[in-house]
Amino acid sequence: MPGPLLEGRVAIVTGAASGIGRASALRLAREGAKVAIGDIDVHGATAVADEIDSAGGAAFARETDVSDEIAFRSLIEATCDRFGQLDVLHNNAAALGNARVGEDETVTTLDVDVWDRTMAINTRSVMIGCKHAIPRMLETGGGSIVNTSSGAAILGGLSGTAYAISKAAVNALTQYVATQYGKQGIRCNAIMPGLIMTPAVEVGLTPPVVDMILDHHMTPEAGRPEDIAAMVAFLASDEARYVTGQLIRVDGGITSHAPTYADLRRMMNGER
Numbered sequence: 001m002p003g004p005l006l007e008g009r010v011a012i013v014t015g016a017a018s019g020i021g022r023a024s025a026l027r028l029a030r031e032g033a034k035v036a037i038g039d040i041d042v043h044g045a046t047a048v049a050d051e052i053d054s055a056g057g058a059a060f061a062r063e064t065d066v067s068d069e070i071a072f073r074s075l076i077e078a079t080c081d082r083f084g085q086l087d088v089l090h091n092n093a094a095a096l097g098n099a100r101v102g103e104d105e106t107v108t109t110l111d112v113d114v115w116d117r118t119m120a121i122n123t124r125s126v127m128i129g130c131k132h133a134i135p136r137m138l139e140t141g142g143g144s145i146v147n148t149s150s151g152a153a154i155l156g157g158l159s160g161t162a163y164a165i166s167k168a169a170v171n172a173l174t175q176y177v178a179t180q181y182g183k184q185g186i187r188c189n190a191i192m193p194g195l196i197m198t199p200a201v202e203v204g205l206t207p208p209v210v211d212m213i214l215d216h217h218m219t220p221e222a223g224r225p226e227d228i229a230a231m232v233a234f235l236a237s238d239e240a241r242y243v244t245g246q247l248i249r250v251d252g253g254i255t256s257h258a259p260t261y262a263d264l265r266r267m268m269n270g271e272r
């Protein structure tokens with residue numbers, strides 16, 4: 001029987017106090033990785049680190065605003081000081097849910113400060129993380145970077161303009177990093193989740209909107225944070241040694257069908 005996927009590896013997960021990041025940190029630890037957690041919510045981050053420690057793993061939490069280069073760099077250095085190396089970076093934190101930075105609706109109503117702050121938290125952070133993690137990963141021959149993007153990056157929408165565009169930039173950055181450092185052993189991939197039931201969704205979307213989005217998924221249910229964490233663990237591991245520069249949709253099929261899908265399905269079922 002093969003052992004855990006990430007035995008002896010060291011990972012950083014940002015935005016891991018909650019939701020997808022939390023599930024990713026717990027899963028990476030279960031796969032044998034030592035895990036550093038960076039989040040603006042230091043209490044939530046500490047609770048996740050404690051959960052990993054209690055289960056026999058190794059983790060620590062550090063208050064980190066990922067849009068702040070000094071703070072993010074310091075998280076990376078603290079991780080290397082504590083655990084000796086860095087193999088995996090999951091750039092996951094974003095301005096949504098309780099960390100939302102303001103109204104992000106249409107282009108003509110968009111406040112420039114909301115645009116700038118969204119870009120700083122969702123996109124600049126990913127660049128900063130890659131910038132400072134890659135040199136440390138190269139010291140041990142390479143590593144794996146996984147960015148949490150969004151299906152919003154590849155589709156037009158009526159609102160959430162800055163958010164969607166910040167994630168489209170994450171997709172481009174993923175391919176640039178994979179291209180620039182691939183020959184040196186760095187792999188970089190992005191995951192585009194569909195509807196994942198996390199605290200951010202509970203805060204940001206009303207139940208009718210959740211039902212409407214779910215109607216367009218091909219799966220019976222919405223995704224769970226653990227569904228994304230499973231892909232993170234795979235991409236972080238050597239099992240994915242030939243996978244890089246990819247924008248991977250883990251989204252219950254919502255971005256894979258004709259726009260008329262939900263209406264046609266109901267019509268064929270005799271619902272209208």
Ligand SMILES: NC(=O)c1ccc[n+]([C@@H]2O[C@H](COP(=O)([O-])OP(=O)(O)OC[C@H]3O[C@@H](n4cnc5c(N)ncnc54)[C@H](O)[C@@H]3O)[C@@H](O)[C@H]2O)c1
Binds near residue numbers: 016149151
């Ligand atoms: N939940 C979904 O349906 C969904 C769909 C597509 C993409 N995503 C993406 O998944 C990721 C996680 O989202 P989630 O649903 O788990 O949200 P969440 O609100 O449950 O978790 C987000 C975490 O990020 C942290 N955070 C926010 N700003 C930060 C900052 N500046 N520095 C450090 N940490 C910060 C928050 O404190 C929180 O712990 C995000 O990148 C989001 O865009 C989520």
